[in-house]
Amino acid sequence: MIFKRKRPGGLSCRDVGKNLQSYLDRETVEPLSVSQLEQHLELCRQCGLEAEVYRSIKESLARAGRAQDDAGSLDRLRAFGQKLVEEDST
Amino acid sequence: MGVNESASAAFEKYVLPEVDVLYRVAYSLTRNASDAEDLVQDTMLRAYRAIERFDGRYPRAWLLTILRNAQVNRVRRKRPELLRDPDTALERLRDEAGEAGEPESLVVDATFDARIEQAFRDLPDKFRIVLEMVDLNGLSYQETAETLDVPVGTIMSRLHRARTRIRKQLTAEGLGPKGSTR
Numbered sequence: 001m002i003f004k005r006k007r008p009g010g011l012s013c014r015d016v017g018k019n020l021q022s023y024l025d026r027e028t029v030e031p032l033s034v035s036q037l038e039q040h041l042e043l044c045r046q047c048g049l050e051a052e053v054y055r056s057i058k059e060s061l062a063r064a065g066r067a068q069d070d071a072g073s074l075d076r077l078r079a080f081g082q083k084l085v086e087e088d089s090t
Numbered sequence: 091m092g093v094n095e096s097a098s099a100a101f102e103k104y105v106l107p108e109v110d111v112l113y114r115v116a117y118s119l120t121r122n123a124s125d126a127e128d129l130v131q132d133t134m135l136r137a138y139r140a141i142e143r144f145d146g147r148y149p150r151a152w153l154l155t156i157l158r159n160a161q162v163n164r165v166r167r168k169r170p171e172l173l174r175d176p177d178t179a180l181e182r183l184r185d186e187a188g189e190a191g192e193p194e195s196l197v198v199d200a201t202f203d204a205r206i207e208q209a210f211r212d213l214p215d216k217f218r219i220v221l222e223m224v225d226l227n228g229l230s231y232q233e234t235a236e237t238l239d240v241p242v243g244t245i246m247s248r249l250h251r252a253r254t255r256i257r258k259q260l261t262a263e264g265l266g267p268k269g270s271t272r
Binding site for chain 1: 134228231
């Protein structure tokens with residue numbers, strides 16, 4: 001018996017899986033369209049869950065990145081840059 | 091004066107907004123706050139001297155290339171034998187620098203974040219540095235490729251493998267859904 005596989009958003013889960021990381025990173029997913037891909041993620045439970053897990057990992061790492069910023073260093077560097085601008089202008 | 095004014099305006103427009111990203115990338119490469127600060131200062135000075143020749147396109151990529159060259163020079167001064175392969179050199183430098191300090195916890199779900207962080211630390215260096223550039227520092231694939239001097243395709247495959255490993259680790263600890271780990 002031949003089953004007709006469902007293709008939410010007109011895409012296979014395989015195509016979505018191959019482009020999921022690029023999509024989450026806001027990189028190009030060509031030749032797929034972002035709206036097709038989003039439709040698939042909405043309708044396909046497995047892919048939707050997969051996207052959710054990777055999105056959570058990404059967000060968690062972004063929090064770790066912000067947490068390790070050294071406020072003192074950043075302030076000094078901004079001031080250093082500003083000084084270069086001002087010295088140049090005078 | 092006109093020339094100075096435009097150079098100064100260009101520096102303000104293109105360089106200053108990127109200081110935070112430059113610092114994060116520098117920290118990833120040096121593993122040390124004061125070295126990172128020195129590296130970004132060096133980068134800003136080089137950018138300042140070169141700003142009149144910069145065409146205004148892709149300022150972040152331009153600055154990251156300057157930063158990378160500045161870092162290569164620093165490594166060369168410290169460890170001349172590491173320079174044959176900058177990619178490996180950076181990885182070895184990271185090895186030698188050891189583990190970074192624990193980021194402060196300002197988390198929504200401390201357990202989840204702690205597990206992710208552990209899985210992240212457990213990654214081989216060449217995977218971790220790519221993930222660090224993209225997810226912690228917010229660089230694009232192209233910018234990461236420029237910074238690490240590795241092709242974009244390699245960046246994408248390392249990123250994919252790094253995340254798959256973290257995903258598998260989470261699943262093994264019962265924190266993620268079962269099923270495929272593509």
